[in-house]
Amino acid sequence: MAELAALTGLTPDGVRRELRTLHERHDLVLDLQDTDRVVMAHPFASVPLGFSVMGTRTLWWGGCAWDSFAMPHLLRDEPDLLVATRCPACDTAHAWVVGREAPPEGDQVAHFLTPMRRAWDDVVRTCANQRLFCSTDCVEAWLGRTGRERGYVMDLTTLWHFAADWYTGRLDPGYTRRAPASATAYFAGAGLHGPFWGLPD
Template sequence: MKTPVSRRVRDLVYETFASEGRAPSVAELARRTQSTVDAIQKVLNDLAEAHALVLTPDGDAVRMAHPFTSAPMAFVVTPLDGHDDRRWWGGCAWDSFGISAALHLDVRIDTACPQCGAPISFQTGPQLPPPAGLAVRFPRPAEEWWADVVGTCTMIRAFCDRAHAEQWTTDNVPGTGYIAEATAVWRLAGPWYGDRLDPEFQPHSREHNQGLLDECGLTGPFWQLP
């Protein structure tokens, strides 16, 4: 976010995700900023390079602006308020908690356990932790997340419990990943994503984010950020 234009584009992406559950198109961003499609495309490329958002493989649309995603993934996030009909795709278990944190909103999260296929549905919010016993599996160490960030998010899944996460790992990718309590991931999502929609938001430093991981008990080599 080096320029006022890049800041405005970034904010419009987040505002659209928050209010409509979708990413704005390049043409829409150009119109709303009174700019050109080519200029906006360059801004998006710069924002993606800075890890402020993620573009589609073709680079011509916004794929993710964490914790939001523009394409269906394994989690559906809906407000608990029956008068609020917004819907969001959660890119992963962590991002699903992050949507609640960013919007300061109590939500219902719906997904399924990768091991047994059972539906998992629960209520959570900034002050409402997920049910005890749920587990979240991270597929690769923190230093590798951005090498394939969509792939990483796709595989940060929620399981019925630790036993199911361990069995799935043994059956599919033995000796890899990290299994955390969902409550720890929920605690992390609050400060990690809670300010993402603030008007004065500034990207967190590596040191700040490393401290957040440490505070949630996510320590050791697996959790060392690049």
């Protein structure tokens, strides 16, 4: 709080008020147990949610598969980023060099558990359950073990295209967040379909 107050010229209480406003607008996510703590400012996270994203000199937590694959497109000073995670089903380690020119190679798949219309009901849970698996077999094994229903599965190429422009302008002054609820055209353009994304089959 003290650092943000010094940077903004606000009092610590003023900073807290502004952070709560940003949280309510879904521009960032506060820890509901400790509202002085920012948990996520998409695509960045301050807590581990399953992904590390390494640049030339900086190591970030990625909020989810979507955010981690979006970061290379947002961080233009980085030629590419190393995205690493583990399969939630079998604990196999995976890593990809993700750049802006083409999707990385690999047979892995992303599984998104929560439908987009429900994403902000508990956005930390939503992000923690957008994971990358070895294969659809691993997705099914994980769903069987956890008792959860299948969400949406996509390959790495689709994930890369989907993530590429989602956060365009995020680091620029005046940025307006793109809300999943109003992004059906973006989802359709990325090749996503069905009610999971608010689209017809």
